[in-house]
Amino acid sequence: MISPAQTKAILMRKIETMPHSSTIAGPSAAEYVAKNQLQPADEPIHGWYRFILGYPPHLVREYLHRLNADAERDWVFDPFCGTATTPVEARLQGFPTISSDANPVALLATRVKMAWDIDVAAVLRCLDDTLELAIACLRRVGLQPIPDGNHQLDLFTPLLSKGNAIADRHIAEQFHPDEILPSSVATLIPKGFISPKPLLRVLAIRFAIEQAVAEDCIRDFMRLALAHVIVTKAGNIGFGPEIYCLPPREDADVIGAFASTVERMLADIQTIRKNRPLPFPPAYMYQDDARSLSRLDHCPPIGIVITSPPYPNEKDYTRSTRLESVLLGLIQTKQELRALKANLLRSNSRNVFAGDNDDVYIKDIPAIVRIAEEVEERRLALGKTSGFERLYHRVVRLYFGGMYRHLAALFPKLRPGARCAYVVGDQMSFFRVHIPTAHLLADVAHSVGYELEGIELWRTRRATVTRQNLAEHVLILRKPIMNRNATKHSRYYLHLPLAQKLT
Numbered sequence: 306m307i308s309p310a311q312t313k314a315i316l317m318r319k320i321e322t323m324p325h326s327s328t329i330a331g332p333s334a335a336e337y338v339a340k341n342q343l344q345p346a347d348e349p350i351h352g353w354y355r356f357i358l359g360y361p362p363h364l365v366r367e368y369l370h371r372l373n374a375d376a377e378r379d380w381v382f383d384p385f386c387g388t389a390t391t392p393v394e395a396r397l398q399g400f401p402t403i404s405s406d407a408n409p410v411a412l413l414a415t416r417v418k419m420a421w422d423i424d425v426a427a428v429l430r431c432l433d434d435t436l437e438l439a440i441a442c443l444r445r446v447g448l449q450p451i452p453d454g455n456h457q458l459d460l461f462t463p464l465l466s467k468g469n470a471i472a473d474r475h476i477a478e479q480f481h482p483d484e485i486l487p488s489s490v491a492t493l494i495p496k497g498f499i500s501p502k503p504l505l506r507v508l509a510i511r512f513a514i515e516q517a518v519a520e521d522c523i524r525d526f527m528r529l530a531l532a533h534v535i536v537t538k539a540g541n542i543g544f545g546p547e548i549y550c551l552p553p554r555e556d557a558d559v560i561g562a563f564a565s566t567v568e569r570m571l572a573d574i575q576t577i578r579k580n581r582p583l584p585f586p587p588a589y590m591y592q593d594d595a596r597s598l599s600r601l602d603h604c605p606p607i608g609i610v611i612t613s614p615p616y617p618n619e620k621d622y623t624r625s626t627r628l629e630s631v632l633l634g635l636i637q638t639k640q641e642l643r644a645l646k647a648n649l650l651r652s653n654s655r656n657v658f659a660g661d662n663d664d665v666y667i668k669d670i671p672a673i674v675r676i677a678e679e680v681e682e683r684r685l686a687l688g689k690t691s692g693f694e695r696l697y698h699r700v701v702r703l704y705f706g707g708m709y710r711h712l713a714a715l716f717p718k719l720r721p722g723a724r725c726a727y728v729v730g731d732q733m734s735f736f737r738v739h740i741p742t743a744h745l746l747a748d749v750a751h752s753v754g755y756e757l758e759g760i761e762l763w764r765t766r767r768a769t770v771t772r773q774n775l776a777e778h779v780l781i782l783r784k785p786i787m788n789r790n791a792t793k794h795s796r797y798y799l800h801l802p803l804a805q806k807l808t
Contacts, residue, residue: 349573357544365394379608389415405593407648417529438513441477503539506559532629538562596710606720615652617704618734651703654696663706677701683736697735730777743778755782
């Protein structure tokens with residue numbers, strides 16, 4: 306029987322033969338974009354609301370096939386579900402799904418994108434009521450429903466005249482933008498992310514949704530449509546891949562964009578119903594810290610995992626969704642923002658807290674310790690002294706320690722033989738020290754008890770600072786199938802009590 310030490314040596318040789326240079330040859334710019342962009346055929350549902358850095362649906366299809374997933378046997382799980390690419394695509398392929406994320410806007414997107422049984426006629430009725438009330442609210446604050454020179458609401462012309470109805474005017478009198486978005490809440494939005502007039506239009510629609518829509522699932526449906534409009538039409542933001550401010554726009558047809566977005570979403574739902582047999586596969590979703598996965602206790606055993614956790618870098622993931630999170634009322638205080646960051650994997654210095662101790666789980670993994678030490682040595686050599694820069698080496702340790710906790714919490718939830726695909730990218734954000742994320746996570750996963758099946762190059766991406774091509778890999782793991790002759794001294798048994806403790 307192979308000893309744990311021999312198993313470790315075999316793993317390390319396997320990893321060492323895998324490419325992880327930070328200067329690997331990458332595809333052309335056009336090939337890079339095509340590899341990760343949303344294909345036209347995948348626009349329905351997936352295109353409702355999507356993070357710019359999310360992987361595409363065709364990756365999910367590819368790895369469902371390559372992992373030999375069986376819709377009659379396997380529940381598909383995404384513990385970092387983001388905007389629901391994995392659960393939506395897996396369900397479209399006939400799989401039952403489980404999803405979780407700590408970010409409330411991600412959970413909103415997942416709930417809505419999986420609500421294929423929503424009452425379309427009821428949504429249309431609520432849309433009429435919402436538009437009428439929003440129009441009345443805008444007129445109350447001195448804004449015409451449609452900005453000058455914009456006629457995208459031609460189909461809704463009757464609503465413009467109905468917007469002065471007595472009932473609407475009475476409710477609109479309760480529209481006070483400063484109460485919906487107090488100054489203390491507005492300060493959570495980075496400066497310049499949205500201009501005054503589009504902001505008023507967004508707040509009018511939010512108020513109308515809250516007042517005119519009673520059913521939670523329809524309210525969420527419209528809130529996600531508004532989130533899409535905030536990012537694509539109302540806000541002054543761009544992604545490249547970091548979020549940044551665009552030149553301010555004086556005004557925007559937010560009402561028209563919202564109406565057309567809701568209609569497009571409903572059309573997609575009807576297409577799904579036409580092309581997919583009933584009943585739809587079951588779908589569960591939870592707001593949860595991926596390091597503990599506490600909500601999975603009563604879920605069926607998981608057979609397939611396809612996901613992409615944050616990478617260790619200086620990207621504050623809450624900032625990328627801050628505008629829509631605040632304007633929709635999902636985050637209303639600094640305390641709520643802090644609580645959100647506390648439930649996220651420690652991937653950047655903006656969400657490191659004094660009491661964090663995830664690093665204890667990787668203190669015996671030399672490769673991670675060496676890289677953390679190299680980051681700190683580079684800081685000292687460069688004479689960098691800012692508070693955030695002092696945390697860089699700690700982020701490395703906390704990130705991989707948090708991933709240890711995640712993989713350990715997941716392990717007992719998997720059926721024997723379950724297979725996992727983790728999409729992760731190399732990084733050079735910390736003083737240009739190369740972090741081969743997939744290869745280090747392979748070592749972490751082995752410590753938990755997983756078998757390493759491979760590390761495959763998915764694509765390369767251009768680093769914004771170094772201008773080098775960095776690899777983005779798919780790390781493939783497997784939960785061993787233990788037999789009666791398996792020794793209790795295997796790494797699986799050594800780490801199982803810790804995995805159970807962490808859940």
